[in-house]
Amino acid sequence: MTEASPGAEPLRPSRRNLLGFVGAGVAGLAAGAAAGGVAASIAHTGGGAAGGGGSVVPFFGAHQAGITTPAQDRLHFAAFRMLSGTTRDDLVALLQEWTTAAASLTSGRSIGTGSEPDNALLPPDDTGEAEGLHAAHLTLTFGVGRALFDPRDGIDDPYGIRARLPQAFEPLPSFAFDLLEPDQSDGDLCVQACADDPQVAVHAIRNLARIAAGSAHLVWSQLGFGRTSSTTRAQDTPRNLFGFKDGTANVMSEEREALDEFVWAGSEAPAWMNGGSYLVARKIQMTIETWDRASLGEQERIIGRTKLAGGPLSGGDEFAAADFTAADAVDTASPAIDMASHLRLAHPTNNAGVRLLRRGYNYVDGSNTLGQLGAGLFFISYQRDPAAFVRVQRSLKSDLLNEYIRHIGSGLWAVPRGVRRGEYLAQALFE
Numbered sequence: 341m342t343e344a345s346p347g348a349e350p351l352r353p354s355r356r357n358l359l360g361f362v363g364a365g366v367a368g369l370a371a372g373a374a375a376g377g378v379a380a381s382i383a384h385t386g387g388g389a390a391g392g393g394g395s396v397v398p399f400f401g402a403h404q405a406g407i408t409t410p411a412q413d414r415l416h417f418a419a420f421r422m423l424s425g426t427t428r429d430d431l432v433a434l435l436q437e438w439t440t441a442a443a444s445l446t447s448g449r450s451i452g453t454g455s456e457p458d459n460a461l462l463p464p465d466d467t468g469e470a471e472g473l474h475a476a477h478l479t480l481t482f483g484v485g486r487a488l489f490d491p492r493d494g495i496d497d498p499y500g501i502r503a504r505l506p507q508a509f510e511p512l513p514s515f516a517f518d519l520l521e522p523d524q525s526d527g528d529l530c531v532q533a534c535a536d537d538p539q540v541a542v543h544a545i546r547n548l549a550r551i552a553a554g555s556a557h558l559v560w561s562q563l564g565f566g567r568t569s570s571t572t573r574a575q576d577t578p579r580n581l582f583g584f585k586d587g588t589a590n591v592m593s594e595e596r597e598a599l600d601e602f603v604w605a606g607s608e609a610p611a612w613m614n615g616g617s618y619l620v621a622r623k624i625q626m627t628i629e630t631w632d633r634a635s636l637g638e639q640e641r642i643i644g645r646t647k648l649a650g651g652p653l654s655g656g657d658e659f660a661a662a663d664f665t666a667a668d669a670v671d672t673a674s675p676a677i678d679m680a681s682h683l684r685l686a687h688p689t690n691n692a693g694v695r696l697l698r699r700g701y702n703y704v705d706g707s708n709t710l711g712q713l714g715a716g717l718f719f720i721s722y723q724r725d726p727a728a729f730v731r732v733q734r735s736l737k738s739d740l741l742n743e744y745i746r747h748i749g750s751g752l753w754a755v756p757r758g759v760r761r762g763e764y765l766a767q768a769l770f771e
């Protein structure tokens with residue numbers, strides 16, 4: 341799919357053409373070629389954002405950023421659908437343009453020629469609301485949906501990628517109590533934008549959506565705040581909207597062996613996914629008004645941990661190991677950690693040793709006419725194989741928490757390995 345030049349301006353290439361040119365250059369460079377390619381082009385065409393300000397998370401690397409990166413405070417998550425009739429070339433062009441833009445945005449620069457181009461007759465390349473703001477640890481993590489590998493519009497393999505479909509990439513099954521809304525689920529592509537400044541995260545998604553115009557359409561997006569997980573031991577454990585510490589027993593970035601075992605896809609995966617991961621997102625509505633009427637003891641029994649300190653009910657501080665054989669101090673015939681508590685059911689000992697890297701955010705989507713907040717957890721987990729999530733979620737069928745939550749959105753994406761300098765996102769999927 342080609343796009344007409346927005347005007348007959350001979351002096352300066354259009355943003356689309358400019359990005360296309362850079363993308364083509366990127367595609368032509370051998371992997372591992374001199375770093376100049378993308379970054380230098382951007383530096384020379386970029387506009388006047390304030391730059392990194394010491395808060396830049398590198399975009400290029402063996403793994404995509406935004407997975408083990410210390411969890412930032414804010415989220416804007418977006419799902420896109422490829423437009424009808426688009427081809428493999430359109431998809432490649434989009435990924436090339438997104439690569440160029442993402443390298444620029446995450447380093448705190450504007451897109452293309454910036455928000456003040458030299459020709460006032462053209463729309464600015466960058467929408468401008470991040471002018472003067474720093475990178476705010478912005479990470480952009482891109483995923484590919486399972487539907488991209490399926491027949492569409494009467495074409496068997498519209499993007500020519502079926503041969504690269506990883507064996508593990510099976511659609512999620514439906515789970516007990518699912519009340520999924522299609523307009524908050526799935527998507528051909530996803531972008532997880534995390535930053536310490538909400539304006540920076542929103543600016544990134546907005547501009548990626550603009551760039552996608554003509555090839556992909558933003559189908560739903562979700563704002564999040566108050567990260568509900570730590571991904572490094574250097575971070576304090578945050579709290580979810582039930583008021584409990586969330587993320588205590590997460591897979592942390594310091595746990596190199598555990599990351600290889602549970603988070604990064606390895607040699608079992610095709611080359612484009614070797615070093616990648618699978619992202620599961622679940623929009624989980626929490627009936628906080630009902631929860632707030634439950635006694636403290638009941639809340640703690642449901643979670644399996646104390647509310648304030650976050651220690652397991654079997655005793656010890658937040659990071660003490662849970663003892664599932666310990667008896668309750670008062671009712672000695674019962675276990676200290678309830679058989680149907682969230683902690684017991686989600687714990688690796690109940691799930692064949694499986695661990696997930698959780699990276700979710702709280703959300704509040706306004707309120708309803710009954711005065712109830714549309715509050716919840718935008719749960720995100722990364723795992724080496726989607727089957728790990730399925731295993732844990734199935735275990736949660738008898739979770740006491742289910743009385744207070746509803747899963748209303750869902751998605752699974754393959755997150756390709758990191759982008760090397762000179763490459764574009766998911767390049768190995770097309771080679």
Ligand SMILES: C=CC1=C(C)c2cc3[nH]c(cc4nc(cc5[nH]c(cc1n2)c(C)c5CCC(=O)O)C(CCC(=O)O)=C4C)c(C)c3C=C
Nearest residue numbers: 580584585586587588589624686687688717719732733745
């Ligand atoms: C399928 C995976 C999970 C979903 C969905 C999920 C929803 C969910 N969780 C909480 C609150 C807490 N979860 C905690 C621990 C925890 N949760 C999962 C998985 C899912 N949670 C795992 C794998 C674990 C770790 C278990 C372990 O190894 O000990 C905790 C305890 C603190 C912590 O370790 O993070 C809380 C609190 C809510 C409110 C929720 C849905 C809205």
Ligand SMILES: [Fe+2]
Nearest residue numbers: 586682683686
């Ligand atoms: Fe949980």
